Amino acid sequence: MDFVEKTVNKELIYKGNITEYWVEKVLLPNGKKADREIVKHDGAVAIMPFTADGKMVFVKQFRKAIEKTILEIPAGKIDATDKEPAETGKRELEEETGFRAARFELETSFYTSPGFTNELVYIYRAEGLTKVDQPLAQDEDEFIEILTLSFEEAWEAYEQQLIIDSKTVFALFYWKLTRQTKN
Template sequence: MDFKEETIKETSVYKGNITEYTVQEVRLPNGKTAQREIVRHDGAAAVIPFINDDEIILVKQYRKAIEQISIEIPAGLKDESDASASVTAARELEEETGYRANNLSFVTSFYSTPGFTDEFLEIYEATDLYLAENPLSQDEDENVEVMIVTYDEAWDLYEQGLLRDSKTVFALFYWKMKKSMKKD
């Protein structure tokens, strides 16, 4: 079966600093037409910063879209000057936490919500961390609190509903998998 939808027309409704909102008229495989609302996004990178096997760095911040505090792994948008997502991940780790990593390795990548956005997220694991002497400063519109939490504390935050964004939930289950592999 053919699943491809042919774009007949695309209209940009709004272009902001982070996203662009478009409306597409598409031809479905059965010949009928439909409308698709799409959020275009330049992509992002996130980092799972391990202090050791039982501690991780998270950041606490207010997220206006959900009108609540969210506890997350460090992450951010790719800048035009970033040569790769690993550069983005390293920069965001330093900006948001003040830490740098001697080891940064790719873990996975995925589309965050392909039903309406093309946002592509790449996740890295950071180990052998150290505090930067003169760390990069946070973005002007960013207010974050650094948290160093244990494995059990992270799961408690998840159970309390404070750790809920997809990249951080992934990081939590990734950590669980790593710990179970060490036991074997």
């Protein structure tokens, strides 16, 4: 069976600074029509920054959409000026944490919720961190605190539901998996 849904018509409902909202009328494989509400996003990059002593750097910030302060790995939206996701990641790492990394490697990428958005997040591992004397400035609407946590401390934050977003939960389970393979 062919599962492809052919777009018959699409309408831009709203264009914001980060996302666009579309309603697409599609032709289903069975010949019927349906509406699909789609959020278009340029994508994002998240970084798992590891310190020399094996800890991970997190940012603590308030997230209005869920009305909660949470811990996250550093991350940011891919800008039109970025030539590749690694460029976004390196910039965001420095802006949010004040660190640069000697090693910056792509681990994976994933779609956050393909049922309604095309947002693709790239996850990088950063090692060999050095503090920058005059780092790139944070976004002016960004208020964050930097935390460096051991695996046990991060896992406790997860159990306390301070780590709850998909990219950071992924990073935590990735960290757990890599610790198990080393033992």
